[in-house]
Amino acid sequence: MAEQMWRVVAVFRIVTLAYAAFLIIRDHGSYAHPAGGWLALAVMCVWTVVTVIAYARPAGRKPWLIGADVALAAALVLSTRLILTASQISAGAPTIPVSWAAASVLACAVAGGPAGGLAGAVVIVAADLVERQALPQSTFSNTVLVLIAGGVGGYVVQLGLRAEAAVDSAARREAAIAERERIARGIHDSVLQVLALVSARGRELGGQAAELARLAGEQESALRSLVSGASVGRPEGGLLDLASLLEPLGGPQVTVSCPAGTVLLAEPPARAVAAAAGEALDNVRRHAGPGARAWVLVEDDGAAVTVSVRDNGRGFAQGRLAEAAAAGRLGVAQSIEGRLRDVHGTACLTSSPGQGTEVELRVPRL
Amino acid sequence: MSPDSEPRVLVVDDHPIWRQGVAAGLEEAGCPVAGTAGDGAQALRVAAATRPGVVLLDLNLPDMSGAEVTRRLLAAHPGIRVLILSASGERQDVLDAMTAGATGYLVKSAQFSELLSAVRAVTAGEAVFTPGLAGLVLGEYRRLAAGGGTGPGAAAGAARDQAPARPRLTERETEVLRLVAKGMTYPEIAALLVLSPRTVQNHVQNTLIKLQLHNKAQLVRYALEQGIG
Numbered sequence: 001m002a003e004q005m006w007r008v009v010a011v012f013r014i015v016t017l018a019y020a021a022f023l024i025i026r027d028h029g030s031y032a033h034p035a036g037g038w039l040a041l042a043v044m045c046v047w048t049v050v051t052v053i054a055y056a057r058p059a060g061r062k063p064w065l066i067g068a069d070v071a072l073a074a075a076l077v078l079s080t081r082l083i084l085t086a087s088q089i090s091a092g093a094p095t096i097p098v099s100w101a102a103a104s105v106l107a108c109a110v111a112g113g114p115a116g117g118l119a120g121a122v123v124i125v126a127a128d129l130v131e132r133q134a135l136p137q138s139t140f141s142n143t144v145l146v147l148i149a150g151g152v153g154g155y156v157v158q159l160g161l162r163a164e165a166a167v168d169s170a171a172r173r174e175a176a177i178a179e180r181e182r183i184a185r186g187i188h189d190s191v192l193q194v195l196a197l198v199s200a201r202g203r204e205l206g207g208q209a210a211e212l213a214r215l216a217g218e219q220e221s222a223l224r225s226l227v228s229g230a231s232v233g234r235p236e237g238g239l240l241d242l243a244s245l246l247e248p249l250g251g252p253q254v255t256v257s258c259p260a261g262t263v264l265l266a267e268p269p270a271r272a273v274a275a276a277a278g279e280a281l282d283n284v285r286r287h288a289g290p291g292a293r294a295w296v297l298v299e300d301d302g303a304a305v306t307v308s309v310r311d312n313g314r315g316f317a318q319g320r321l322a323e324a325a326a327a328g329r330l331g332v333a334q335s336i337e338g339r340l341r342d343v344h345g346t347a348c349l350t351s352s353p354g355q356g357t358e359v360e361l362r363v364p365r366l
Numbered sequence: 367m368s369p370d371s372e373p374r375v376l377v378v379d380d381h382p383i384w385r386q387g388v389a390a391g392l393e394e395a396g397c398p399v400a401g402t403a404g405d406g407a408q409a410l411r412v413a414a415a416t417r418p419g420v421v422l423l424d425l426n427l428p429d430m431s432g433a434e435v436t437r438r439l440l441a442a443h444p445g446i447r448v449l450i451l452s453a454s455g456e457r458q459d460v461l462d463a464m465t466a467g468a469t470g471y472l473v474k475s476a477q478f479s480e481l482l483s484a485v486r487a488v489t490a491g492e493a494v495f496t497p498g499l500a501g502l503v504l505g506e507y508r509r510l511a512a513g514g515g516t517g518p519g520a521a522a523g524a525a526r527d528q529a530p531a532r533p534r535l536t537e538r539e540t541e542v543l544r545l546v547a548k549g550m551t552y553p554e555i556a557a558l559l560v561l562s563p564r565t566v567q568n569h570v571q572n573t574l575i576k577l578q579l580h581n582k583a584q585l586v587r588y589a590l591e592q593g594i595g
Contacts, residue, residue, distance in 0.1 A: 193453050193474065194384075204477065257500060257501025257502070257547045261509065297497070299505070300505065310549060
């Protein structure tokens with residue numbers, strides 16, 4: 001961004017030099033001191049070459065050089081009084097550098113933002129006013145234009161630089177997050193290993209170690225669902241991976257089994273099935289009895305996706321729906337059915353005493 | 367079981383705490399430890415030197431994938447049994463290692479007694495299935511039946527799917543595998559389907575063996591096509 005702006009300044013300076021040269025060549029015959037005109041043109045040519053080369057590299061954009069740039073432009077404006085005749089000046093003839101002087105204002109704006117641009121503009125405008133010793137209409141509008149160029153130019157450059165910096169820092173932040181995630185995966189893996197070991201060995205030892213084992217087991221599954229939850233809910237082309245939605249439901253009492261690949265579903269059915277499976281598992285926790293375990297199986301046969309939630313709890317007799325209703329199970333079953341119906345799926349509840357309960361959720365791919 | 371017939375176990379894991387913990391536990395339980403290794407290359411060297419009966423293999427090794435280690439171990443020692451243990455293993459990694467020829471799979475949070483009986487089961491050549499593994503195997507048959515695209519991380523994936531004969535599950539095998547995936551034990555399944563537990567075990571094992579043979583045939587086919595054979 002800044003580089004482009006410096007190139008614009010260079011182009012502006014060369015174009016305006018050509019214009020100033022044209023006027024000097026055309027009018028030098030009428031000057032009070034034609035030699036002064038040629039000398040001023042020579043100075044402008046040399047200075048144009050010097051600044052174009054110097055400003056091309058960041059190292060060359062020294063504040064003193066930019067200050068000298070403005071001072072020289074102001075001096076050339078003032079030199080108009082020595083070179084032109086008094087009548088030419090009072091008739092409103094253009095200054096010797098004409099708009100070439102504004103190149104230094106642009107340089108200030110690019111280097112110093114709105115404040116720098118305005119400061120440069122004020123110097124050139126002041127020189128202009130001294131040269132004319134009057135404020136005719138044309139000079140007035142030129143003055144305003146130079147001031148605006150300095151201020152607005154500086155502002156635009158500043159905006160551009162800020163945008164560039166914002167994009168830059170966003171990219172840096174993204175890279176930092178990716179790196180942090182990579183490190184976190186390594187750490188999580190180590191922590192999971194140790195927690196799994198404490199949990200397994202503690203249970204063997206029994207007693208107080210068993211209590212530690214239980215805590216380690218809980219933390220292990222909490223961490224596991226945190227790790228596997230990192231990628232949850234990021235749709236790929238409007239589709240969600242049901243496996244990554246369901247895996248976090250696993251824990252010491254719940255096993256989730258899925259195919260190796262993704263199980264992609266449109267977002268509404270994916271969310272509905274995941275929510276229904278979650279409800280079914282809540283139901284297991286509440287009603288299946290202490291120590292009951294549950295298994296979630298995800299199957300994808302292309303035309304439909306089937307999720308089974310089975311527990312090995314106490315179960316209930318199929319005919320005794322009243323009992324189930326009293327136990328609060330029916331309401332949950334109806335809520336699960338409702339969720340599936342909304343996405344053109346079905347839910348099927350089977351149970352028998354002592355055999356646990358199974359909920360089968362099936363949603364077609366439309 | 368007399369101490370002589372106990373399997374000698376090689377414990378392969380990149381986490382020293384886990385490695386030493388498991389090795390000590392096995393020794394305490396009267397199960398001799400042939401050695402330990404922290405990465406795949408070391409595992410291959412130690413296996414060549416100590417000739418273990420069973421390799422307890424972690425899937426997250428720094429130098430090679432679990433499937434790669436399994437393939438190389440079996441190529442060098444055809445009689446060896448590989449039991450996969452994984453903590454946070456990706457599903458595809460587990461499936462790849464199993465189709466590469468591993469005999470069993472356990473999650474690391476399994477009880478130590480489960481680990482011991484799994485080691486003894488794979489020594490006897492019995493497949494050790496978890497519900498998670500049953501779900502993976504079911505999914506893999508469905509993928510193959512659908513003429514599925516190459517799975518991520520699948521070995522020689524391009525060749526794998528041009529198979530003329532894709533392995534299929536019988537209805538009974540599907541039924542049994544689904545029940546395993548839903549957490550039922552072999553005796554429970556046997557009672558439900560009126561089979562012997564032994565038959566249930568055979569059905570389960572067949573599903574894995576068919577996948578492994580298919581995988582091996584695909585690798586050979588791929589090698590021949592590429593002029594490696």
